[in-house]
Amino acid sequence: xxxxxxxxxxxYLPAEGLPASLSLADxxxxxxxxxxxxxxxxAGEAPGGTCLVAVSGTHLGTVGDHPPHVLRxxxxxxxxxxxxxG
Amino acid sequence: MRELLPEExxxxxxxxxxxxxxxxxxxxxxxxxxxxARTGGMGGPAxxxxxxxxxxxxxxxxxxxxxxxxxxRQTLGSEEGVGLPRxxxxxxxxxxxxxxxxxxxxxxEPDDAEAEALARRVDVILSCAPSFAERLRLNRAALAxxxxxxxxxxxxxxxxxxxxxxxxTACLRCLYPQQPEFEELFPVVGGxxxxxxxxxxxxxxxxxxxxxxxxxxxxxxIDGYHGRTSxxxxxxxxxxxxxxxxxxxxxAPS
Numbered sequence: 001x002x003x004x005x006x007x008x009x010x011x012y013l014p015a016e017g018l019p020a021s022l023s024l025a026d027x028x029x030x031x032x033x034x035x036x037x038x039x040x041x042x043a044g045e046a047p048g049g050t051c052l053v054a055v056s057g058t059h060l061g062t063v064g065d066h067p068p069h070v071l072r073x074x075x076x077x078x079x080x081x082x083x084x085x086g
Numbered sequence: 087m088r089e090l091l092p093e094e095x096x097x098x099x100x101x102x103x104x105x106x107x108x109x110x111x112x113x114x115x116x117x118x119x120x121x122x123a124r125t126g127g128m129g130g131p132a133x134x135x136x137x138x139x140x141x142x143x144x145x146x147x148x149x150x151x152x153x154x155x156x157x158x159r160q161t162l163g164s165e166e167g168v169g170l171p172r173x174x175x176x177x178x179x180x181x182x183x184x185x186x187x188x189x190x191x192x193x194x195e196p197d198d199a200e201a202e203a204l205a206r207r208v209d210v211i212l213s214c215a216p217s218f219a220e221r222l223r224l225n226r227a228a229l230a231x232x233x234x235x236x237x238x239x240x241x242x243x244x245x246x247x248x249x250x251x252x253x254x255t256a257c258l259r260c261l262y263p264q265q266p267e268f269e270e271l272f273p274v275v276g277g278x279x280x281x282x283x284x285x286x287x288x289x290x291x292x293x294x295x296x297x298x299x300x301x302x303x304x305x306x307x308i309d310g311y312h313g314r315t316s317x318x319x320x321x322x323x324x325x326x327x328x329x330x331x332x333x334x335x336x337x338a339p340s
Contacts, residue, residue, distance in 0.1 A: 008244050009307070010241045010242075058318070059321045062261075062262070076316075080307055082241075084217060
């Protein structure tokens with residue numbers, strides 16, 4: 001199955017070369033997707049533990065702290081790396 | 087309820103009517119008070135939006151003196167203002183926009199006690215602060231006072247808004263159980279600062295005037311670099327030390 005991936009916030013630049021979607025095995029979980037995503041990113045640029053995670057518009061937690069979640073074909077995985085004001 | 091002066095009715099004529107504010111909503115704005123914590127790239131435009139719209143009392147908090155690198159995004163700044171205390175210079179600019187509004191200044195970053203005291207004097211808090219410590223402090227103050235919090239953030243050409251209805255929707259601490267590490271100086275382009283700040287101001291106007299649908303419980307991610315936006319429905323964390331079921335007193339300062 002394919003899952004669309006969007007990385008925004010502080011991490012958007014290292015994610016420039018990412019494919020628009022990840023190809024995952026049926027029944028893949030959010031953690032599977034995060035592991036696959038890390039393999040596509042430059043070394044040391046995987047989303048940090050405090051990066052917010054949402055799947056198809058629903059907030060699940062952070063990269064470091066989220067409940068198990070099984071992905072579905074066509075899901076959109078959104079990662080929002082920390083931002084601040086100023 | 088204080089009525090609008092004829093001059094105020096003339097000033098706000100373009101924002102009173104179908105699809106915008108009702109006359110009652112405009113009066114609610116006049117009666118309302120807002121705290122804008124940091125009035126730089128995002129908070130400056132947010133404060134401008136509030137002042138121009140007629141929010142009766144706008145309290146701005148910003149320390150330090152204006153420096154040249156501020157001027158790529160801080161719309162309340164000016165070449166003439168470089169070297170001057172930001173709070174005073176910014177307040178002068180805001181007052182020049184609308185004589186019907188009171189602008190108060192705090193010339194430093196409020197600590198926990200002051201933040202909570204300020205929160206109890208206002209009807210909404212706009213957090214446009216550059217550090218997570220300050221943002222989470224404002225989050226705690228908003229929860230303690232029971233006033234809505236609008237958190238605006240940015241990095242590079244991206245920004246985000248989170249609108250919190252205390253103890254009903256996710257608070258900032260629900261989103262960040264662990265305080266992220268964040269650099270003091272980070273890249274940012276003024277266009278995204280102004281856009282996110284103005285939208286934060288719009289959310290405040292909606293809340294204060296009871297107009298439209300505030301984005302309570304949602305995160306609005308605006309990726310200007312790629313030209314796309316996303317809206318996320320946020321999950322309130324029942325274990326949250328700040329607003330969770332077992333935390334009537336709020337969490338401890340970070």
